[in-house]
Every structure is written in C-alpha cells, then in structure tokens.
Amino acid sequence: MRKLSIGLMIVMVVITFGASQSFAEDGNNEAQSQSRVVDVTETYPLGTVPDPTINYSQNGWTGTLSLQNYQSTGTQILAHYRGTVSCIGTCPIPTTSKNE
Known part of the structure; x- marks a missing residue:
C-alpha cells in the first residue's frame, strides 16, 4: 500500500509540473504577437x-x-x-x- 501511495504521488507531481510548464509556454507565445x-x-x-x-x-x-x-x-x-x-x-x- 505504501508503494502505491508513493507511486501515485510521483505521478501527481509529474502531471502538475507538465501542466504548469505547458501553461507558461502558452503565456509566452501570446506576449510575442x-x-x-x-x-x-x-x-x-x-x-x-x-x-x-x-x-x-x-x-x-x-x-x-x-x-x-x-x-x-x-x-x-x-x-x-x-x-x-x-x-x-x-x-x-x-x-x-x-x-x-
């Protein structure tokens, strides 16, 4: 159970980081045009x-x-x-x- 919890936490961190990185890139593209x-x-x-x-x-x-x-x-x-x-x-x- 503990391994499953750690695995889920790692997946959540990766998903959160990916979403924030994508948002930052979109914001930069808007500012350039x-x-x-x-x-x-x-x-x-x-x-x-x-x-x-x-x-x-x-x-x-x-x-x-x-x-x-x-x-x-x-x-x-x-x-x-x-x-x-x-x-x-x-x-x-x-x-x-x-x-x-």
Whole structure:
C-alpha cells in the first residue's frame, strides 16, 4: 500500500509540473504577437518633400509608417505618418508621446 501511495504521488507531481510548464509556454507565445497602429508627425525644412515612408523603432516597437498627408506652416513642413508596428516580447504601450 505504501508503494502505491508513493507511486501515485510521483505521478501527481509529474502531471502538475507538465501542466504548469505547458501553461507558461502558452503565456509566452501570446506576449510575442503584439501589434498596434501609431501616428507620427515629423517636421522637415520648408521646401522639402517628405519621404513616402519612414521606419519606426521605439521601445521595442518596430515597423514602417506611410505618409498620410503633409502641409506647410510657412516656416516648415509637417508630415503625418501612420502604420502598424509590432513587438516581439514584452513592450510597453505608451499612453502619449510627443510624436504620436
């Protein structure tokens, strides 16, 4: 009877460890597939034609943003870019930024 009890305890420990390992792996996979849309305003010298795309890379978030529109203020060009950026791993989601 004692051997049976020890055997059952070993089986329970193995099952519990396997279940927690599987849960941890699933959690990591979820954290790696993040994306979000960002808007950025860039300034250029007056008379400059803005680039059609720019590369975005902040706090682990990376991607390519496309030019949406641009206008002159009389002293500079303001260009509005938008695009989807992604993150591998754990990246902060900023609430506000001076360029977003």
